Amino acid sequence: xxxxxxxxxxxxxxxxxxxxxxxxxxxxxxxxxxxxxxxxxxxxxxxxxxxxxxxxxxxxxxxxxxxxxxxxxxxxxxxxxxxxxxxxxxxxxxxxxxxxxxxxxxxxxxxxxxxxxxxxxxxxxxxxxxxxxxxxxxxxxxxxxxxxxxxxxxxxxxxxxxxxxxxxxxxxxxxxxxxxxxxxxxxxxxxxxxxxxxxxxxxxxxxxxxxxxxxxxxxxxxxxxxxxxxxxxxxxxxxxxxxxxxxxxxxxxxxxxxxxxxxxxxxxxxxxxxxxxxxxxxxxxxxxxxxxxxxxxxxxxxxxxxxxxxxxxxxxxxxxxxxxxxxxxxxxxxxxxxxxxxxxxxxxxx
Numbered sequence: 001x002x003x004x005x006x007x008x009x010x011x012x013x014x015x016x017x018x019x020x021x022x023x024x025x026x027x028x029x030x031x032x033x034x035x036x037x038x039x040x041x042x043x044x045x046x047x048x049x050x051x052x053x054x055x056x057x058x059x060x061x062x063x064x065x066x067x068x069x070x071x072x073x074x075x076x077x078x079x080x081x082x083x084x085x086x087x088x089x090x091x092x093x094x095x096x097x098x099x100x101x102x103x104x105x106x107x108x109x110x111x112x113x114x115x116x117x118x119x120x121x122x123x124x125x126x127x128x129x130x131x132x133x134x135x136x137x138x139x140x141x142x143x144x145x146x147x148x149x150x151x152x153x154x155x156x157x158x159x160x161x162x163x164x165x166x167x168x169x170x171x172x173x174x175x176x177x178x179x180x181x182x183x184x185x186x187x188x189x190x191x192x193x194x195x196x197x198x199x200x201x202x203x204x205x206x207x208x209x210x211x212x213x214x215x216x217x218x219x220x221x222x223x224x225x226x227x228x229x230x231x232x233x234x235x236x237x238x239x240x241x242x243x244x245x246x247x248x249x250x251x252x253x254x255x256x257x258x259x260x261x262x263x264x265x266x267x268x269x270x271x272x273x274x275x276x277x278x279x280x281x282x283x284x285x286x287x288x289x290x291x292x293x294x295x296x297x298x299x300x301x302x303x304x305x306x307x308x309x310x311x312x313x314x315x316x317x318x319x320x321x322x323x324x325x326x327x328x329x330x331x332x333x334x335x336x337x338x339x340x341x342x343x344x345x346x347x348x349x350x
Contacts, residue, residue, distance in 0.1 A: 001305075002331045002338070004321040005312040007171075007254075007281060010202040011326065016242045023238030027231050028054070029224075035234030039241055043195060043208045047187030051216035053209045054237060055228050058170045059084075061194030061207040063091045064226070066131060068211075068218040069164040069192060072097040074130035077118050080104045081140035082133065083168055095226070099127060107277070108138030109150050112157065119161050132158050135168040136175045136186070140314060142274070143171070143258070143282030143322075145178045148185065155189045165189065170196040170207075174280040177252040191215065197240040200254060200281055200324055202247040205236045247325050254281040257323040257332040264336035270343050283321045284314065287343060303342040309335050 003009050012020065026032035036054050044052040055061045062084045066076060076092060078085060080102040084092060092098050101118050103110040120126040132154060136146045158165040167190045169175070176183055187193065193210040197203040209219045223229060230236070262278040265271045265285060273285040287300050297317050304311055314320040323332065 003310040007199045007322045007324040019242045020238045023234045025232040025234035029229040033234040035237040039237040046183040048184040049210040050213045058196040058207045059088045063095045064219045064222045065192040067096040070096040070098040070130040074098045075127040076131045078133040107144040108141045131164040133166040137171040137280045142277035142284035143280035145279045164191040167193045201243045203240040203243040254323040261332045265339045281323045307338040309338040
């Protein structure tokens with residue numbers, strides 16, 4: 001079975017397991033786990049941030065960053081398709097107790113004039129705008145990469161208005177690979193980042209929160225409140241350190257697989273696919289129901305699985321295929337063949 005539902009599906013190989021098995025550990029809640037401390041320092045240095053904090057998940061990372069920089073009743077400006085809006089259970093309204101002002105965009109880059117217009121005037125009857133949040137790469141826009149010039153402009157806007165600037169960097173390693181920019185160039189822009197190690201980076205568990213030391217001190221308090229202190233978590237940090245050394249340097253290969261897959265299936269007129277969106281490891285497409293014998297997107301997904309391919313529906317009628325280091329180029333080729341066969345509502349003979 002070729003599983004392209006997500007890049008969270010990677011499994012630690014024997015080499016990663018060996019590194020994890022021999023990791024030096026301590027009590028991270030006391031700040032005494034050497035592997036956690038090494039990972040935190042290394043990632044902070046990579047992004048040019050003062051400090052970092054290891055957390056169990058990207059959701060917790062995002063929510064800690066928002067809570068550490070917002071007060072009850074504040075407002076966060078974010079793209080209408082942001083991950084923390086769609087897939088984090090409305091947590092900002094519960095944890096930070098902040099509301100979200102959403103702006104629609106074509107590719108995750110909210111129009112600057114609309115962002116500026118969304119910043120609330122100072123009046124007692126308005127919520128206080130506190131954070132501008134972006135996502136890079138952008139999941140629900142198909143893995144698009146936010147241009148650095150755009151991010152710099154948004155940074156200037158946040159600074160001039162005294163606002164925090166947060167990046168959901170769940171796939172920031174993919175953004176770096178696609179843009180050719182270093183983590184430090186991205187890190188210089190933001191007051192906070194959540195950086196995931198368990199997606200394309202290939203580690204089994206964990207994200208890091210990045211920011212200035214006072215912000216990370218506050219983040220540590222929030223992590224404790226949310227139950228995110230994990231004691232001898234160095235076993236997990238060792239997997240992330242291995243990923244930084246072995247997997248992340250080759251992450252551009254995943255983009256090549258995605259591009260080849262996208263080009264192949266787009267040749268079929270029954271597929272609707274914006275080629276320009278294929279900028280990293282995600283391919284988002286539609287299978288046009290009126291042109292083939294399956295009756296629904298759900299049935300098409302089932303036919304793909306019968307043929308040996310798992311894909312996911314990310315929006316109504318919109319499918320997503322995500323590539324990672326444990327999907328080979330041959331797998332990507334076969335996956336494209338399965339999509340075409342499934343459009344014909346026929347079983348592929350492999």
